[in-house]
Amino acid sequence: MDLGINGRKALVCASSQGLGYACAVALAQEGCEVVINGRVEEKLQNAVEEIKSQTGNQNVSYVVGDLTTDEGRAAIVSACPDADILVNNNAGPRPGTFQDWDKDRWMGAIEGNMLAPIFMIHALLPGMRERKFGRIVNITSAMVKAPRPHQGLSTAARSGLTALSKAISKETVADNVTINNILPERIASPRTKFLAERMMEEQSITFDEAMARIVATIPAGRMGKPEEIGAACAFLCSVQASYICGQNLQLDGGAYPGLI
Numbered sequence: 001m002d003l004g005i006n007g008r009k010a011l012v013c014a015s016s017q018g019l020g021y022a023c024a025v026a027l028a029q030e031g032c033e034v035v036i037n038g039r040v041e042e043k044l045q046n047a048v049e050e051i052k053s054q055t056g057n058q059n060v061s062y063v064v065g066d067l068t069t070d071e072g073r074a075a076i077v078s079a080c081p082d083a084d085i086l087v088n089n090n091a092g093p094r095p096g097t098f099q100d101w102d103k104d105r106w107m108g109a110i111e112g113n114m115l116a117p118i119f120m121i122h123a124l125l126p127g128m129r130e131r132k133f134g135r136i137v138n139i140t141s142a143m144v145k146a147p148r149p150h151q152g153l154s155t156a157a158r159s160g161l162t163a164l165s166k167a168i169s170k171e172t173v174a175d176n177v178t179i180n181n182i183l184p185e186r187i188a189s190p191r192t193k194f195l196a197e198r199m200m201e202e203q204s205i206t207f208d209e210a211m212a213r214i215v216a217t218i219p220a221g222r223m224g225k226p227e228e229i230g231a232a233c234a235f236l237c238s239v240q241a242s243y244i245c246g247q248n249l250q251l252d253g254g255a256y257p258g259l260i
Contacts, residue, residue, distance in 0.1 A: 004239030006031030008133075010085035013067055013076065013120065016043040018189045019139055019229050020089040024060075025051055026230030027085065027237065033059040035080040039066050067116040068108075077123045084131070085237045086124050088117035088161075089139040092191065093153040095198060101153060113140075113157035118164055121179070125172065134177030135237040138165060139229070142185035142252050162248065169246035178245040180236050185252035186214060187224040220253030 009032065012024040016038035028034045028051050036051070038044045044062035051060045063079035066072035067090055093109040117138055128134025140158040147155040162181055169179040186192065196210040203210070215223060232251055235241055250256050 001238075001240070003030050003234060003237070005085070005135075005234075005237055007033070008084040008237075009033045009035075009080055009082060010087065010237070011035045011037070011076070011080040011083040011124070012087040012089065013037050013117075014089040014091065015087070016040065016047045016062075018191065019184060019187065019226055020087065021047055021051075022226035022230035023087050023089070023137070023139070023233040024230075025054060026227070026234040027087075028052075028055040028057040028060055030234055030237075031057065032085065034061075035083075036060070036062045037065055037067070037076050037079075038062070039064065039072075067120070068111050073116065073119055073123070077120070081124075082127055082131075083124050084128065084133055085135045085137075086120060087137050087139065087233060087237075088120055090116055092141060092151075093157070095150040095195070096153070097150065098152060105153065109153040109157040110160070113154065114160040114164075117161055121165075121168075125168075125177065128177045129172060129175040132176050134172070134175070135241070136165075136177070136179040137233050137236050138162075138179070138181045139233075140181045140183055140248075142183045142250060142256065144181070144183055145248065145250065145258065146185075146256055166246045173245040176242055178236070178242060180241075180244060180246070181248045182229060182232060182236070183248050183250045183252070184224065184229055185250070185255055186218050187226060187229060187251070189226055192223065218253040218255055222253065224251055224253055 010027045014020045015024045015036040024036045065075040143151045143155040165179045199210040
């Protein structure tokens with residue numbers, strides 16, 4: 001299927017590795033001009049070369065910038081001010097317990113996983129609406145719909161982003177600008193590796209045992225692949241997806257226990 005986004009400009013946040021990188025690859029494969037972002041220049045340089053080699057698309061560049069700062073966001077936006085596609089992504093807060101989370105921890109989660117993507121949308125949305133084309137995809141978390149105590153910071157911050165996105169999507173869709181969220185869970189990514197290592201420490205088990213316990217919770221019987229997230233993201237950015245707006249797409253191998 002031709003997704004109809006060849007030549008579109010895509011800005012993918014926090015994309016030197018993991019799910020952001022997978023989304024950047026998928027969009028590059030569709031012929032988009034892709035700008036990736038991160039905080040470490042060497043990692044970004046390597047990622048750009050890998051994407052070019054993997055996709056054959058030479059219109060891939062990078063911008064160094066910290067999403068959690070005004071200066072970082074300004075640099076990121078200036079690298080692709082007329083983006084047709086924005087993929088919001090950022091590392092989630094560390095798991096813990098409610099009593100662990102002081103004001104600094106709360107503010108860090110809110111800044112990184114709610115305000116940073118909101119301000120990116122705020123900067124790029126007017127141009128998308130004026131040009132009558134825009135695709136915004138927020139990579140959030142399964143915790144938005146299935147909260148767990150140890151992920152309370154992630155749940156709270158990302159639910160705020162989800163609510164704001166739903167609210168404004170009711171206006172933007174009339175200008176062919178869609179806003180949707182991808183809710184991943186149990187994906188083979190650096191985040192899952194971190195969670196497995198945390199499980200090792202808490203339960204005094206090996207890494208392989210921790211991964212096996214994680215996989216045992218997945219009806220599909222396997223971890224999700226980053227490229228599956230990338231493919232879903234690319235489709236939500238397509239011309240065919242113009243009637244999909246304000247939605248939460250769960251990619252979790254069937255793990256979500258609810259009906260809706």
